[in-house]
Each structure stands twice: as structure tokens, then as C-alpha cells.
Amino acid sequence: QSAPTQPASVSGSPGQSISISCTGTNSDVGTYNLVSWYQLHPGKAPKLMIYEVSKRPSGVSNRFSGSKSANTASLTISRLQAEDEAEYYCCSYVGNSNVVFGGGTKLTVL
């Protein structure tokens, strides 16, 4: 199972909006509305930011939103803040009880 493709890096200035794409296939992202997004800060536990494409867990800022079109899911962060600087990973169900993570994206807040 190939990993969904994410840009290696994105950047933005405080207050701006950025989007991170997660491009899979019609065997994973395109078929299942089971895409989730995780935020990784060094030395800390990964944090669930979005699940089932666009749902936001309790306690996650409404600046984070998710969407999907065809085989590509996207995470959008609005009103960018310094604390958003981290790695972000998408994850998709791929059938047969398996999941696959995207390659990850390093977000830099300028």
C-alpha cells in the first residue's frame, strides 16, 4: 500500500491561512471518508486534529478544518499562529482493517 502524498513543507506568516494536501488513490482516500490528521511536535504525543475528513475533536481550535475532493484530502489552518509550527500527517483507512499514513508535511510559521 503506497503512502498518500503530502507536500514535504509548507509555510505561512502569522494570521495567514495555509492548506496541506493529502493525495491518495481511489483505493483509500477516494473511497473512504476515514481520513484523519495528526499534529506532531518534537518530544510530545501526536495530537488528533481532524477525523472522518472534516470532524474536529473537542478541544481542537476551530482554526483547523478538513475537507476532501475525489482522491485528495486537505487540512486548512486559518489565522496561523506560531504554535501551529509542527509536522502534520494525514492517515487513511485502506480496507482490510489497515490504515496508511501520508508522508508528512513540515509547517513553518515565518
Next chain:
Amino acid sequence: QVHVQESGPGLVRPSETLTLKCSISNGSLGRSYWSWVRQAPGRGLEWIGYLSPHDTVNFDAPMRGRATMERDTSNNEVSLTLSFVTVADTAVYYCARHADGINYAHLDAWGQGVLVTV
């Protein structure tokens, strides 16, 4: 709120067997699917596999035949055992819970991870 904490030996030699523990507090051990995920240096997250509430396991293809998982209810732990390790197994290993007791659900509780160097 569930608390997850991984532990392990830190350093193992090639060809040896690696055993990691995941300590779980606040009572969701027996009702949830528990996955292990790892991140090798400079690489992305890689799903290893999960242990079900019924003690069945499912591993990603590259791990089959080399990985096992078990539950220790008395100590509120799940473990991951990886045999015949190589330098490619050097990574931070995370333990994480699948939400809602569903194996394909998102991972809603994670530990901070434990670094293993081979």
C-alpha cells in the same frame, strides 16, 4: 481521560528481539483497539499493526511474521514484540488507541513515544 505511556530498552543489537510496553490508565484497555506506530529518523509515521479487544492482531504486511502484540490485563499494558531487528527498526515507537472501539477509526489517544536504537 486515558493516559498512555510507552517504555522500552532504548538500545538493542541487530538480530535481537525488541519488546516494548504500553501502559494504559483509566480503563479503556480491554474495550479498545490499540495500535503501534513508529517514526524512523527523518522519516514519516508508519503504522505497524493493532491488537483487538478480543486479542486478535492485524499487522501491516512488512511486519507480518516478525511482530506480535499481547495484552496484560493485570498490569494494564499492551506490548509489541519485534524479532530479528535491524538498523531499519531504529525509530520512535508510539502506542495509540483507536476511537470508539473500532479498528478503522482514528487514533484519539497517543503516548509520547519511546526511542529505540538498533
